[in-house]
Amino acid sequence: MLLTSIETVKQVPRGLYGSGGAQVAERERKLTPPRGGVFVPRGQVLSTEDVHRALTRIAHEIAEQNRGLRDVVLVGLQTGGVPLAYRIASVLEEVEGVAVPVGTLDVAFYRDDIGLRPVLPEAVTDISFDLAGKVVVLVDDVLFSGRTVRAALDALADYGRARAVRLAVMIDRGHRELPIRPDFVGKNLPTRPDEQVDVSLDGVLLGEVVKR
Amino acid sequence: MRAATRHLLSIADLGAAGIEELLRLSDSFVEVSLRAIPKVPALRGKTVATLFAEDSTRTRLSFETAARRLSADVMTFHAASASTRKGESLRDTAETLAAMGVDAFVVRHSCAGVPVQVARWVDACVVNAGDGAHEHPTQALLDCVTLRQVLAERDGRAVEDCGVEAFEGLRVAIVGDVRHSRVARSEVLALSALGAVVTLVAPGSLLPPSLDGWPVEVSHDLDEVLGSTDVCYLLRLQVERGTAARVPTAHEYSTFYGLNARRARSMPEGAVVMHPGPVVRGLEISSEVADMPRALIRRQVSNGVALRMAVLFWLLGPDRIGLEGPDMDRIGAGHPGSTGDALVEVGGA
Known part of the structure; x- marks a missing residue:
């Protein structure tokens, strides 16, 4: 399936963010991609069903590694990781009958490229539980250079000393610039550095950023 | 002066869109202020100087706390300190501090228009922390x-x-x-x-x-x-x-x-x-x-630190691509009762 317009695929499902969903989506569209330009999808990598299957598998892997899910919390990275984190939590509740706390984290203030590109917070961080002694599973949409995850690790340290931090991503596209590796992966997707991957609960698209 | 240098000199330069951007940015800093460790590394390596030629403890401390919570370094200049007593002009003081590598000046003065002047003199961001009866x-x-x-x-x-x-x-x-x-x-x-x-x-x-x-x-x-x-x-x-x-x-x-x-x-x-x-x-x-x-009243004070963090981050943090600051030739033009460039001593009339 080839899609020509980003508007048709970039709809964040309402309810996940509360009434602010549309607003968050609007801001996300404004801020992504970071250097400006328009994302033009070239093809679909994963369908809606594929994304759901991958998230279900990741949820099972998390449950398998942490029997009973005691002390496990999910933290979605703003904004792409947030709907994925909520989806994993709902699968965990269905399968294991355990309500895993979900937080959201914006890493804008911890980035090492402030001043190199527009870095503005996309949404407010919301971690309403104590991280001390917890197993934190960071959830993000795409793992690329690893710099967002590095920033997230710094940010998490300010909220408390987690017992362990794991990383779950929907797409690992390679090109790491830091020694960071994911624990749970939806799909390994070899890409060119200039390509762009768009992840939502509706599917995964591979495309390019076209500067205007 | 670099064309991209931003300042916060008057509300008139912001407009409704600029005010909204700063309010939204301050949401994130309100959250930071509530944390057990209310400090982020966003402005590491930046230096913020408070240049206060008029007594003020609250506003100065609020700005300095904001700068420190962003991990910026803080320089404090008091009017009562030696150099002005020795007869140094404000311009020399500002330029001397700027030569030490200041990224942002927070300026308070009893004369309206001083922050605008400082913005013309130095190659750094300037925040108006109160100038005469002009603006705050x-x-x-x-x-x-x-x-x-x-x-x-x-x-x-x-x-x-x-x-x-x-x-x-x-x-x-x-x-x-x-x-x-x-x-x-x-x-x-x-x-x-x-x-x-x-x-x-x-x-x-x-x-x-x-x-x-x-x-x-x-x-x-x-x-x-x-x-x-x-x-x-x-x-x-x-x-x-x-x-x-x-x-x-x-x-x-x-x-x-x-x-x-x-x-x-x-x-x-x-x-x-x-x-x-x-x-x-x-x-x-x-x-x-x-x-x-x-x-x-108390709530205003605690929001003051978060808002000032937002202002400093807005000035010093993000890349300025597509984010235009006020036009220096137009500054003050939108202000009712604007005195333009003239420095007007307050209460002198």
């Missing part, structure tokens, strides 16, 4: 942050979901020494830009000589206004600027324009009381009212 933009912005929180709570919404449209039609009474108040000028600009209806309540002697171009209504009767006001914003009598000669007695002022408990109860349900501080209990506000839940 961060005070107006932190009050907007506080009001937006209150409006969101009133509607039972998360503050992030509350846009500035909530300010539309909000009735605000600014009461007291408007003549000498830079806070009032910034407040009028910010609130009217967001669509609020502002009424100035003061005796004629405490109003500016001309209100031409001010988007406000004027009243001399506090009791009449309070019944239909959502926000009562009280100003301190600026005795150090000659206010004493403009009111017969403190008691008389307090009787006609002070907010006492009886007056506070006559306000509509949900109406709030604000004050930029320092509060003089028993004069513009009675002690009882200052401690009422509807008085937001």
Whole structure:
């Protein structure tokens, strides 16, 4: 399936963010991609069903590694990781009958490229539980250079000393610039550095950023 | 001067969109302020200098706390310190500090227009922390942050979901020494830009000589206004600027324009009381009212740090691609009663 317009695929499902969903989506569209330009999808990598299957598998892997899910919390990275984190939590509740706390984290203030590109917070961080002694599973949409995850690790340290931090991503596209590796992966997707991957609960698209 | 250098010199340079951007940015810093470790590394390696040629502890400490919570380094310059006493001009002082590698100056001065001048002299961002009777933009912005929180709570919404449209039609009474108040000028600009209806309540002697171009209504009767006001914003009598000669007695002022408990109860349900501080209990506000839940004075102060973090991050943090600062040739042009480039000593008239 080839899609020509980003508007048709970039709809964040309402309810996940509360009434602010549309607003968050609007801001996300404004801020992504970071250097400006328009994302033009070239093809679909994963369908809606594929994304759901991958998230279900990741949820099972998390449950398998942490029997009973005691002390496990999910933290979605703003904004792409947030709907994925909520989806994993709902699968965990269905399968294991355990309500895993979900937080959201914006890493804008911890980035090492402030001043190199527009870095503005996309949404407010919301971690309403104590991280001390917890197993934190960071959830993000795409793992690329690893710099967002590095920033997230710094940010998490300010909220408390987690017992362990794991990383779950929907797409690992390679090109790491830091020694960071994911624990749970939806799909390994070899890409060119200039390509762009768009992840939502509706599917995964591979495309390019076209500067205007 | 680099074309991309940003400043915060006047609310008039921001417009409604700029105010909204800063309010949204401050949401994230309010969250940071609530953490166990309220510090982020966002401005590591940047230096913020506070250049205060007029006494102020609260505003200076608020800016310095904000800078430190962003991991910036802080330099403090007091007017009373050696160099000005030895006769160094403000320009030399600013340029000397700039030569040490300052990224942002926070400037307070008793003359209107000094921050604009400093912005012309140095190659760094400049924040106006109060200049004469001209403006005090961060005070107006932190009050907007506080009001937006209150409006969101009133509607039972998360503050992030509350846009500035909530300010539309909000009735605000600014009461007291408007003549000498830079806070009032910034407040009028910010609130009217967001669509609020502002009424100035003061005796004629405490109003500016001309209100031409001010988007406000004027009243001399506090009791009449309070019944239909959502926000009562009280100003301190600026005795150090000659206010004493403009009111017969403190008691008389307090009787006609002070907010006492009886007056506070006559306000509509949900109406709030604000004050930029320092509060003089028993004069513009009675002690009882200052401690009422509807008085937001403490909350204004704690939001002050978050808002100032937002301002410093906005100036120094993000890349300026596509984010335009004010045009230096146009600065002050949008301000009612603008004095342009001239430095006007306050209270000198």
